[in-house]
Amino acid sequence: MYSRHRFPGEIMSYCVWLYYTFPLSGRDIEKMMLYRGVEVTYESIREWCQKFGQQYANQLRRKRAYIADKWHLDEVVVTLKGQQCYLWRAVDAEGNVLEVLLQRHRDTDAAKRFFRKLLKNLRFAQKSAETRQVQ
Numbered sequence: 001m002y003s004r005h006r007f008p009g010e011i012m013s014y015c016v017w018l019y020y021t022f023p024l025s026g027r028d029i030e031k032m033m034l035y036r037g038v039e040v041t042y043e044s045i046r047e048w049c050q051k052f053g054q055q056y057a058n059q060l061r062r063k064r065a066y067i068a069d070k071w072h073l074d075e076v077v078v079t080l081k082g083q084q085c086y087l088w089r090a091v092d093a094e095g096n097v098l099e100v101l102l103q104r105h106r107d108t109d110a111a112k113r114f115f116r117k118l119l120k121n122l123r124f125a126q127k128s129a130e131t132r133q134v135q
Contacts, residue, residue, distance in 0.1 A: 011038055015045045016052050071098060073115060090115045 005012060011033070018029050026042030026049075033040050070093040078087050083104065088111040090098040099118045101111055 007038075007040065007044075011040070012048050012052065013056075015040070016048055016056050019045065019049045020053065020056055071119070073111065075111075086111075088115070090118065 015029050015033065018024055018032065019026070024032075026045040029045050030040060030042040071090055074089040074091055076087045076089075078085050086103045086106045088101040088103070090100075092098060099115060101114050103111065
């Protein structure tokens with residue numbers, strides 16, 4: 001996959017992993033690699049991310065934890081910058097967080113519509129009590 005490149009595949013895959021795993025820019029990764037003794041430009045990192053990013057995303061998707069067929073909608077009130085916000089989470093039976101929604105105003109119907117749209121794309125029939133109530 002990484003043949004015909006100047007840098008070894010381990011370095012390129014590490015840079016792509018850093019870029020897609022953490023909120024880092026190409027320049028941040030360039031500095032991190034320079035600290036480790038590898039001199040690479042942010043432009044090279046950008047090209048690697050464009051070239052190998054989709055393959056990396058496909059690998060992550062394959063390794064994703066199995067999503068159970070039962071889930072529930074969780075609501076928490078949090079304060080951000082002095083304002084009260086509502087944090088909604090769709091959590092499956094195994095404890096995996098499927099999706100998160102943050103709202104300034106409490107709108108239960110909008111949250112349910114959002115998660116119903118999310119769960120439409122999943123490959124199993126929904127067995128949630130929450131979805132039976134909504135439909």
